[in-house]
Amino acid sequence: MIADPAAHREIPDATVARLPQYLRALSDLAERGVASVSSEELATAAGVRSAKLRRDLSHLGSYGVRGVGYGVEMLAHEISRELGLTQEWPVAIVGLGNLGQALAAYLGFATRGFQVVALLDRDPEVVGREIAGMIVGSVDDLERIVIERGVAIGVIATPAASAQQVCDRFVAVGVGSVLNFAPCVLSVPQGVDVRKVDLSTELQILAFYEQRKTPADQERVPLLEVAP
Amino acid sequence: MIADPAAHREIPDATVARLPQYLRALSDLAERGVASVSSEELATAAGVRSAKLRRDLSHLGSYGVRGVGYGVEMLAHEISRELGLTQEWPVAIVGLGNLGQALAAYLGFATRGFQVVALLDRDPEVVGREIAGMIVGSVDDLERIVIERGVAIGVIATPAASAQQVCDRFVAVGVGSVLNFAPCVLSVPQGVDVRKVDLSTELQILAFYEQRKTPADQERVPLLEVAP
DNA sequence: TACTGTGAAGCTATTCACAGCG
DNA sequence: CGCTGTGAATAGCTTCACAGTA
Secondary structure: OOOOOOOOOOOOHHHHHHHHHHHHHHHHHHHOOOOEEOHHHHHHHHOOOHHHHHHHHHOOOOOEEOOOEEEHHHHHHHHHHHHOOOOOEEEEEEOOOHHHHHHHHHHHHHOOOEEEEEEEEOOOOOOOOEEOOEEOEEHHHHHHHHHHHOOOEEEEOOOHHHHHHHHHHHHHOOOOEEEEOOOOOOOOOOOOEEEEOOHHHHHHHHHHHHHHHOOHHHOOOOOOOOOO | OOOOOOOOOOOOHHHHHHHHHHHHHHHHHHHOOOOEEOHHHHHHHHOOOHHHHHHHHHOOOOOEEOOOEEEHHHHHHHHHHHHOOOOOEEEEEEOOOHHHHHHHHHHHHHOOOEEEEEEEEOOOOOOOOEEOOEEOEEHHHHHHHHHHHOOOEEEEOOOHHHHHHHHHHHHHOOOOEEEEOOOOOOOOOOOOEEEEOOHHHHHHHHHHHHHHHOOOOOOOOOOOOOOO
């Protein structure tokens, strides 16, 4: 009986969410020819505290050397493996408005580990056009295309009104991970993961803190100080 | 006599990050003419548990009615106020590649509380073009434009190599909040807030969980054979 | 010596469960 | 009664501080 060292490790969600940052910092270091890095240096490059970095990495195993630091290439490889980037994940993008086109262009050449295998839209004006080197298909063929091309991750860049329907169709044919850019909540069965990216949410969060920062005398337009 | 309920309350970061979701759910309800909503219903609409919703709202004050629920319009207004959306925040977008253009178009008409007052790019081919009804200016004029137009929030959609420099220039002329779409860590002085949106980070997180779901050596295969 | 990996402490967030009120 | 608001319990995350080690 052989125990896989990673098999029974539970990696905390908060740690998983930071692994990509560490990986990017390590890639930058590797490009600059750095062979070894301390937790202090890597933490700075990734924008976290060194104690947090060490705790995070300890969940993956003991890949550091006491008194020295971490091997850049080796640690990058371990994190890549942990994140599942040693394989190529087939991705489909649905909705090729402004945002969908930008995502298609970005994913087309800027990311390892992912391959865009389908672009789908509902608008007949858009279907058939070439975007980022790929022909846009009809969303009517979603099920067939997802199955044929083994899509694992679905990206939704449609208007909010269509997002749940597209999501349901993804889920029905076995897509287990969805990245949602539509400004709405998606409901999915247990076992399916959804992550949401939302520009206006981010701006609103910034506005909250900006408001707290702005001294009272600098306050801008008071829209609603009307006496009843 | 009633003391200002929000004046000295510390609202937890996790709560702030969810307020936009609640606001969106409330806006949807208001559009459908719903006047009152229970924590259970609103929580479902926002994709959280009702206990969490009630705890979150309790940080804003007591805006519910026991035995009844929350007034939709009233709660929406309170959250808007708390988020600082009763004023318009002037936003500048730097970098008008695919993504920057998509952001400009989105912000141009899809969001209340924010007004795009400047689009800036470095490329002379792009400067002078009209995007989403606004003429692109030169990034050389960043300082002047930020000051003249009172920019409070800077959006960075440049390549990673330019992002820190643009950020520094924003900060130097008083921009206190930055939304960063470039795949890199920005360092800023204390008191400046940065939020990051990163497509490949999100995909990598999904890949991690997707990999965990797919049993070890089980290759990803179509769920259904292709029908003849 | 200079660093990692980690027990323990402290802090933040979530959830339970029900008192309290309309 | 039905629902909110919250004390208390729990779970999860971060930080400290240092034992342990190449």
